[in-house]
Amino acid sequence: MKEEFRLDNQLCFRLYTASRLLTQAYNPLLSAHGLTYPQYLVLLVLWENDAQPVNDIAKRLCLETNTVTPLVQRMEKQGIVTRAKGTNDARQIIVSLTDKGQQLQTALTDVPFAVGGAVACKSLTPETVPALFQTLDDMIAQLKKNLKRDT
Amino acid sequence: MKEEFRLDNQLCFRLYTASRLLTQAYNPLLSAHGLTYPQYLVLLVLWENDAQPVNDIAKRLCLETNTVTPLVQRMEKQGIVTRAKGTNDARQIIVSLTDKGQQLQTALTDVPFAVGGAVACKSLTPETVPALFQTLDDMIAQLKKNLKRDT
DNA sequence: TACTTTTGTATCGCGAACGATATAAATAAC
DNA sequence: GTTATTTATATCGTTCGCGATACAAAAGTA
Numbered sequence: 001m002k003e004e005f006r007l008d009n010q011l012c013f014r015l016y017t018a019s020r021l022l023t024q025a026y027n028p029l030l031s032a033h034g035l036t037y038p039q040y041l042v043l044l045v046l047w048e049n050d051a052q053p054v055n056d057i058a059k060r061l062c063l064e065t066n067t068v069t070p071l072v073q074r075m076e077k078q079g080i081v082t083r084a085k086g087t088n089d090a091r092q093i094i095v096s097l098t099d100k101g102q103q104l105q106t107a108l109t110d111v112p113f114a115v116g117g118a119v120a121c122k123s124l125t126p127e128t129v130p131a132l133f134q135t136l137d138d139m140i141a142q143l144k145k146n147l148k149r150d151t
Numbered sequence: 152m153k154e155e156f157r158l159d160n161q162l163c164f165r166l167y168t169a170s171r172l173l174t175q176a177y178n179p180l181l182s183a184h185g186l187t188y189p190q191y192l193v194l195l196v197l198w199e200n201d202a203q204p205v206n207d208i209a210k211r212l213c214l215e216t217n218t219v220t221p222l223v224q225r226m227e228k229q230g231i232v233t234r235a236k237g238t239n240d241a242r243q244i245i246v247s248l249t250d251k252g253q254q255l256q257t258a259l260t261d262v263p264f265a266v267g268g269a270v271a272c273k274s275l276t277p278e279t280v281p282a283l284f285q286t287l288d289d290m291i292a293q294l295k296k297n298l299k300r301d302t
Numbered sequence: 303t304a305c306t307t308t309t310g311t312a313t314c315g316c317g318a319a320c321g322a323t324a325t326a327a328a329t330a331a332c
Numbered sequence: 333g334t335t336a337t338t339t340a341t342a343t344c345g346t347t348c349g350c351g352a353t354a355c356a357a358a359a360g361t362a
Contacts, residue, residue, distance in 0.1 A: 001198060001199060002256075002260070004263035004264070005195055005198055005199075005256065005263065006195075006199065007192070007195045007196060007199065007211070010195070011173070011270070011280070011283075011284070012170070012173045012174065012177065012188075012266070013192060013195075013212075014284065014287040014288065014291065015166055015169050015170040015173060015287070016170045016174065016188075016192075017212075017213050017291050018166050018170075018287050018290050018291050018294070019163070019166040019167045019169075019170040020213070020349075021213065021290075021291060021294040021295065021298060022162070022163045022166060022290070022294060023163065023167065024294070024298055024350090025294060025297065025298065026163065027350095027351095036317065036318075037163075037167075037318095038317085038318060038319090039317095041158070041164060041167075044156055044157075044158045044161070044164075045158060047152060047156055048152060048156075048157065048158065053340075053341095054340075054341065054342095055339085055340060055341080060158070061164075061168075062168050062171070062172065063318095063319075063320090064319075064320060064321090065340070065341060065342080066319085066320065066321085066322095066341085066342070066343080066344095067318070067319050067320065068341095069341060069342060069343090070317085070318085070342085070343090071317085071318075073342095074317080086340090089327075089328070089339090089340075090326085090327060090328085090340095091326070091327045091328070091339070091340040091341065092327095092340060092341080093340080093341065093342095105153075105156065109153070112155035112156065113155070115163070118293075118294060118297045118298075119162070119290055119293060119294060120293065121289045121290055121292070121293040122289065123285060123286040123289035123290065124286065124289070124290065128286065129162075131282075132162075132283070132286055133162070133165065134274060135274040135275065135279065135283055136165040136166070136169050137165065138272045138273065138274035138275070139169050139172075139173070139270055139272055139274065139275065140165070140168050140169050140172060141272070142269075142270060142271065142272040143169070143172040143173060143175070143176060143269060143270060144172065146176065146269045147172060147175055147176065147269075171319080175320090178320095178321095187346095187347065187348080188348095189347085189348065189349090190347095204310075204311095205310075205311065205312095206309085206310060206311080214348095214349075214350090215349075215350060215351085216310070216311060216312080217311080217312070217313080217314095217349085217350065217351085217352095218348070218349050218350065219311095220311060220312055220313090221312085221313090221347085221348085222347085222348075224312095225347080237310090240309090240310080240357075240358070241310095241356085241357055241358085242309070242310040242311065242356070242357045242358070243310060243311080243357095244310080244311065244312095
């Protein structure tokens with residue numbers, strides 16, 4: 001059994017697990033409002049900049065448009081966003097928040113704090129978090145570059 | 152726009168993205184052998200300890216059995232593992248590696264190195280990785296505790 | 303022993319993720 | 333101006349991931 005194959009030596013498995021468990025911490029808070037975690041991410045994007053084409057949302061979330069399209073379609077059905085043909089570019093679909101989508105920001109005010117409480121641990125302090133963010137951002141940038149390369 | 156809602160301040164989004172992109176780095180290497188990343192994780196578990204019940208595999212990977220069951224069923228169809236009723240406990244299904252499953256370990260020898268190359272960045276050094284692992288493990292332990300609490 | 307509860311798997315349904323493919327609109331090339 | 337290429341979405345098929353549920357085996361209880 002080679003050392004590189006030990007599960008406890010895998011960075012990816014840790015990220016995968018941490019990501020899933022942290023998402024699970026969001027779930028009860030979001031599902032109370034009929035939302036999923038990826039839908040919440042779309043809301044975060046639109047709260048920052050409303051009325052964006054599908055492609056921009058996808059790029060911001062590092063997702064494919066064929067993931068975002070049905071995601072946004074479900075959100076449209078729930079009356080959270082609207083989808084309208086772009087005026088400049090008729091190929092684009094501009095996704096915009098409805099009043100309901102705007103108001104969710106107020107309804108979800110305490111979500112970041114509640115989740116923060118669920119992850120709070122001695123390894124996550126105001127001193128360590130910036131370094132962690134830096135490392136993850138660095139990794140993400142590197143992976144984006146390398147994944148794009150062999151396309 | 153509250154600061155806590157900014158996408159760039161989200162730990163979860165970083166973990167989610169890093170996890171997905173790193174998984175994508177595994178994909179071409181694994182799909183060349185007909186494997187997916189979660190299937191690869193099952194192999195890692197079985198290479199460490201062959202012949203485990205579904206429940207133990209699920210616990211090791213922090214997954215639900217209703218995720219692992221169909222995963223393992225697909226691996227059985229591919230001739231990578233066998234599934235057999237437990238002798239002590241007739242409810243258990245013991246998952247064991249076939250010869251093909253064993254041999255994949257050799258075939259995939261270079262996967263950890265190739266993936267290591269794809270994430271290699273200045274933030275990931277022999278000095279920083281242990282701290283990163285520690286932080287992620289700490290977070291995961293904390294989340295497990297808190298998620299279990301409200302069950 | 304008979305009954306209840308727990309445990310281990312499995313099935314079902316839905317929402318991601320994503321590769322592959324399709325289609326129409328915009329752009330580039332000629 | 334016509335043709336070729338790229339770009340923005342969308343659809344389809346497969347595999348996760350998980351909540352809800354079902355069911356049989358095991359363990360606990362009366």
